[in-house]
Amino acid sequence: MTPQTVLDVGRDALWMCLLLAGGPLLAMLLVGLLVGMLQAATQINEMTLSFVPKLIVMALLLVLTGPWLLQTLVDYTQRLVAGIPGLIG
Numbered sequence: 001m002t003p004q005t006v007l008d009v010g011r012d013a014l015w016m017c018l019l020l021a022g023g024p025l026l027a028m029l030l031v032g033l034l035v036g037m038l039q040a041a042t043q044i045n046e047m048t049l050s051f052v053p054k055l056i057v058m059a060l061l062l063v064l065t066g067p068w069l070l071q072t073l074v075d076y077t078q079r080l081v082a083g084i085p086g087l088i089g
Contacts, residue, residue, distance in 0.1 A: 001087050009080070016076050020069055024061055031057045 035050045062069075 005087060012076070012080075016073070020073060023065060024058060027057055027061050028054055 031054050032050065035053055039045060039049060
């Protein structure tokens, strides 16, 4: 196993993490920003007001993009496992 192979596998793993986690994290960031602006405008400081919309958006996002996320992860894992024989030797 060469250092370049290790770097390639590590880069691909980081890219996969960014691809899979980026969408949900960005959605939570936007929802949190909107709820924060609403709370600042109305001066309502209720903790559940910021939690419930994030929970709803995350559930909807996972229902809508869950199959794609899972298929992307399965494809990456299959590529990684299929490449193991080429790493040895």
